[in-house]
Amino acid sequence: MSEPTRAITAYWDAAAAAFDDEPDHGLRQEHTRAAWARLLSSWLPAGPAGVLDVGCGTGSLSLLLAEAGHRVTGVDLAPRMVERAEAKLAAAGLTGRFLVGDAADPPTGQERFDVLLCRHLLWTLPDPGAALRAWVARLVPGGRLVLVEGRWREAGESGVPYVAGAESLPWHGGITAGELAAAVRPLVSGLRIEPLSGDAELWGGPVTDERYALIARI
Structure with a gap:
């Protein structure tokens, strides 16, 4: 593991314990949880699908997907995030597969998925273009790429400064819908953009920055 990768892993491992305190991370409020469940239902196929959740964090979206009957594989670089995701689904009596690995190049071999879901990850990647190409390659023909992104007021997600050199990341601070x-x-x-900034229930309150979903067909 390279020194930058070790630093990034350590950052997100340290963030894991408090990660779910953010309303849109932990989905502890029923109205926030229900809002995300509705969105996922509108973006994904109606029947059970194989979903790759890259940068799954503590597994809150993976849990919603499993509850909806989808077959979930989550990938995250931080072992402590993965541990919490596994525990979250186990506590709900649901099954999911979680892998420790680089979300930009998921360690899933030749397996292909119906849907690849990614939320709030692209700003952390040193080569987001390569990640997008790797993600599309993980999808079956007709598969769906679902990216929940934005242009953030602050780049960090855990309330502490991100790793040294983060300001040089291509999409540090997020990316606009048009650019993505x-x-x-x-x-x-084909693709479409769905604005999300105006739905306060998703975020635990009003937001003033740009947030959106990009839903694409392969």
Whole structure:
């Protein structure tokens, strides 16, 4: 493991204990949880699907997916995040597969998925373009790429400064919907943008920055 990767792993491991304190991370409030469940239902196929949740964190979205009957594989670089995701699904009596690994290049071999879901991860990646190409390659023909992203007021997600050199990351601070659509469009057969900033229930309160979902077909 390289020194930058060790630093990033340590950052998110340290963030794991308090990660779910954020309303949109832990989904502890029923109205926030229900709002995300509705969105996922509108983005994913109606029947059971194989879903790859990259940068799954503590597994809150993975849990919603499993509750809806989907087959979930979660990937996260931080072992403590993965431990919490596994415990979350086990406590609910649900099954899911969780892997410790680089979400930008998921350790899933030749397996292909119906849906790849990613939330609030692209700003952390040293080569987001390569990650997008790797994610599309993990999807079956006709599969769906679902990216929940934004242009943040603050780049950090845990309330503490991110790793040294983060300001040089290509999409540090997030990316606008137009910029992300331009990056994804050559890789897919079609896409749409769904604005999310105006739905306070998703975030535990009103937000003033740009938040959206990009839903693409392969």
